Amino acid sequence: MPLMKSWVASANDANHPFPLNNLPYGVFSTAGTEERCGVAIGDMILDMAAAEEAGLVTMSEIPVFDVPYWNDLMDMGSEAWAALRARLTGLLAEGSAEQSAVEPLLVPMADATLHMPFAVSEYTDFYAGRQHAANMGAILRGSPDLPANWLHIPIGYNGRASSVVVSGTPIHRPNGQRKAPDAEMPSFGPSMRLDIELEMGAIVGTPSEFGQPITVDQADDMIFGYVLLNDWSARDIQGWEYQPLGPFQGKAFGTSISPWIVTAAALEEFRAPTPDREKELLPYLDSTKDGLFDIDLEVLMQPEGAETASVVAKTNYNRMYYSAAEQLCHHAIGGCGMNVGDLLGSGTISGPNKGEYGSLMEVSWAGREPFTLDTGETRSFIEDGDTLTLRGNARGDGFTIGFGDCTGKILPAVAWPAK
């Protein structure tokens, strides 16, 4: 599909992240106004609460957009999702008869503050990047061999929904327990190995029933949209705590997501296959659709006071071994009920080549190979004041589907115990 032209001129630039082909969903406020739903179009945000109030968009008798989350719309089901997308496309397309009614409801993005676009019900994080799993094995256990279950199960663990924050929220370096390999006892204090994980997040828009499994194709239909996701990780805390029950406090202090939900509908034409299976998957993981998406991804790092950010990694979401739909199917296979607003992190996305590694643990090979930023400074892990940014773009025929930056600055650890 080529660029769909909008009467919002800025949306028609081939490199702009928010053309009419995209129409991502966010929550915004302006000075002195309440948080409400909005749709990005070029440099503007369509105020959905105002559009609903004006009768331009009517989804239900009860307002669904004058709230600080898109969960109510998700809850209406996939036919409503399609109807809304069609209606918005009509309102914002070049030649729309309703341009004069809609134009006053556009808010310059520059005047807006963006908030969490949805209420996270539960958050699950996966481990579905083959190169990342091999790298971590090589770094931590001296062998790139995968765990025995890895080629059979989309391995995941439950994360902490209360840790999920919108891009721009600063994150305190966490305190916690860590133990050096040669130390006799653990100590308590700020993490000294603070890291990121470059991930995509899939948002469940259709629930499943408690006690009932789903297929991969059903799971694919249940996904409302995607965000960029930075699974901030304290490697020293994680390394000491994770046996035998998995990551806990090493992952609980912050998980940043990009502010715009890019809908599954907008990504449809960027579908990409999962790679050839090294071991045949069990039949419950069969599917009929390509479950990955061709989305270029970047990690950038900017020290305090630096004028520009340095690119630390570039890769693509199509590097993953398991798709979000496969992960969601596996998540529900034993009868676990999935709910509107559940967030599934893909796992760290690392391509096969150096330069494609989605965590600093891999980029600096656990600190054995520090890397150099454009400023000349070197890094192994994150230092206080550093800002980390994830960026994602799907490149179409004369247009770009962008996600908006997923960014976060690291603040010093809280002094603790308080004196």
Next chain:
Amino acid sequence: MPLMKSWVASANDANHPFPLNNLPYGVFSTAGTEERCGVAIGDMILDMAAAEEAGLVTMSEIPVFDVPYWNDLMDMGSEAWAALRARLTGLLAEGSAEQSAVEPLLVPMADATLHMPFAVSEYTDFYAGRQHAANMGAILRGSPDLPANWLHIPIGYNGRASSVVVSGTPIHRPNGQRKAPDAEMPSFGPSMRLDIELEMGAIVGTPSEFGQPITVDQADDMIFGYVLLNDWSARDIQGWEYQPLGPFQGKAFGTSISPWIVTAAALEEFRAPTPDREKELLPYLDSTKDGLFDIDLEVLMQPEGAETASVVAKTNYNRMYYSAAEQLCHHAIGGCGMNVGDLLGSGTISGPNKGEYGSLMEVSWAGREPFTLDTGETRSFIEDGDTLTLRGNARGDGFTIGFGDCTGKILPAVAWPAK
């Protein structure tokens, strides 16, 4: 404190689980009525929505009891919790001037259906029983040695809130991946090692701030109350999936809780110390109060068609190594925000003696020592149609603080893939 006498006669029996000293909080309905808050007193339930409507209990201008959860009351803070308890004690005490006004608002428990007493925000499960950890090590790894971190960290993992159901909810045996040690490939199908875990659940009633740690004493004050908790576990699924990120589908198909929230206030006089520390804890885990409670616990098993249930284990919550307050403090220490309605499972409670083991994995020593029920049948794990029940009682001076049974029946696995 001795038995506090109520004008509800059934509440004055020394063995009744719901005397005036208890006043646990639940959610109930009767035929043709909506779910609403209620308080157990003897064989009756005080209809809190009706009491609020009648002006007998006023917590806020907005009704807080005509809803199917106690979260709104929790949200009002600990002074409100104390005020409500004092008011209810006054209304229901022998000699109350308001007996005639309250009496019509009592509903026989026999006529009521009990529902989830609160909305679970997030669910975390711990691993804080020393004997259980040693038993599992001996069974699974051939050695009772604890993991290196175990005596330093209250080890926990994030569970799945959507799996939490109220006592009485039947649970389907889960399907999932499992692999026999000598099999080359995993297979898919119903769990063949279905188990329980006897636990207590602590409910967070006061939130903590994202990015900010808390002390153990603060954590203790944040706990609103306790329930019995059965962390149903599929040992074969768990065994194959849990490396390296911990339990996932092996624990996601159901977690049963008892229907009444026994408040921290009601348990205050049953406080018990944690055992002597084998290794000194880091100072952030210091506290000034005894964090455990002297609560007798039982596990019962009843096969389909059997007339009575057999006692499978008897132990006490004071057998734990870590308290719920220590667990909650550790949970927030890196800045993880804790919210009203968060549920913390204690971890399996097993005492040092055989007969005190809180999981069938331990009782049957992984199936190597099947046990015999009163019916003469033997078991290693749970069979379809079996009903498992947890029971808890704190024994006071002439009264009992009970929780109400935490029960669940296992139904056959769902046929999958659907033909």
